[in-house]
Amino acid sequence: MQGLIPQQVGEALQAKLSAQGVSWQLQTSVEIVDQAASGYRLTLTSGEIVEADLVISAVGLKPRTELAQTAGVDCGRGIKVNGGLRTNVADIYALGDCAELQGKVLPYIAPINFGVRALADCLLGRPTMAQYPHMPVVVKTPALLLTIQSPEVGLEGEWQTEATDDGLRSLFRDSAGMLKGFVLAGSCTAERQQWLDQLI
Numbered sequence: 001m002q003g004l005i006p007q008q009v010g011e012a013l014q015a016k017l018s019a020q021g022v023s024w025q026l027q028t029s030v031e032i033v034d035q036a037a038s039g040y041r042l043t044l045t046s047g048e049i050v051e052a053d054l055v056i057s058a059v060g061l062k063p064r065t066e067l068a069q070t071a072g073v074d075c076g077r078g079i080k081v082n083g084g085l086r087t088n089v090a091d092i093y094a095l096g097d098c099a100e101l102q103g104k105v106l107p108y109i110a111p112i113n114f115g116v117r118a119l120a121d122c123l124l125g126r127p128t129m130a131q132y133p134h135m136p137v138v139v140k141t142p143a144l145l146l147t148i149q150s151p152e153v154g155l156e157g158e159w160q161t162e163a164t165d166d167g168l169r170s171l172f173r174d175s176a177g178m179l180k181g182f183v184l185a186g187s188c189t190a191e192r193q194q195w196l197d198q199l200i
C-alpha cells in the first residue's frame with residue numbers, strides 16, 4: 001500500500017499481521033509455482049522455496065487501456081478523463097475502474113456514483129463536471145482498520161504520524177501547513193469526520 005499510506009502506518013499494519021502469524025518475503029517475488037504431492041511448491045526469485053497448501057494471487061488492478069489507446073485516447077495508468085468523464089477524443093467517455101481522473105485511478109464504487117450523474121448529463125447534451133466530495137477509502141482489515149484520504153498525487157508536503165494507545169493518526173500537510181490528507185488507523189478511525197471537516 002506504498003502509494004496510499006506512510007511507511008509508519010504500513011509497518012504498524014505489518015506488525016499486527018505478523019502477530020497473527022503472517023510471515024513476509026519482501027524484496028522478492030514468486031518465480032515458479034509447482035504442484036507438489038500435497039499443495040504447492042513456490043520458487044521465489046531470491047531462490048528460496050516455500051511450501052504452501054493454497055496460493056492466492058492478489059496483485060492489484062491494472063486498467064486495460066489498449067482499446068482506448070488504439071482509438072487515440074490519452075492514457076496514463078488508466079484512461080484519462082476530465083471531471084465530466086470526457087476523454088481527449090470527442091464522444092469517448094470513461095467511467096469506473098478503468099478511468100484516471102487528476103492522475104488517480106479510483107477503483108471503488110463512490111467515484112462511480114458521483115461521476116455517473118455528470119456522464120448522464122453529458123450524454124444528454126448538457127456538458128457537466130462531476131463534483132467529487134472527499135471520498136476516504138476504508139480498508140476493512142480486522143487486524144488494523146484504516147481510513148485513508150490521500151493527498152493529491154505529486155503534492156509537496158510531509159506526513160506526520162502520532163501513535164495513540166490503540167491507533168495511529170497520520171496527517172499530511174502541504175508546505176503552507178494546510179491539511180491535505182490523512183490516514184487513521186485503529187481507534188483513530190473514529191476521528192474521520194473531524195479531519196474531513198478540516199481538509200481544505
Ligand SMILES: Cc1cc2nc3c(=O)[nH]c(=O)nc-3n(C[C@H](O)[C@H](O)[C@H](O)COP(=O)(O)OP(=O)(O)OC[C@H]3O[C@@H](n4cnc5c(N)ncnc54)[C@H](O)[C@@H]3O)c2cc1C
Pocket residue numbers: 095096097098106107108109110112
Ligand atoms: C474482491 C473485491 C471487493 C471489492 N470491495 C469493494 C468495496 O467494499 N467497496 C467499494 O467501493 N468497491 C469495492 N470493490 C471495487 C468495485 O467492485 C469496483 O470499483 C467496481 O466494480 C468497478 O466497476 P466497473 O464497472 O468500473 O468495472 P467492473 O465491475 O469490473 O465491470 C467491468 C465489466 O466489463 C466487462 N468487460 C471487460 N472487458 C470487456 C470486453 N472486452 N467486452 C465486454 N465486456 C467486457 C467485465 O466482464 C465486467 O463485467 C471491490 C472489488 C473487488 C474485486
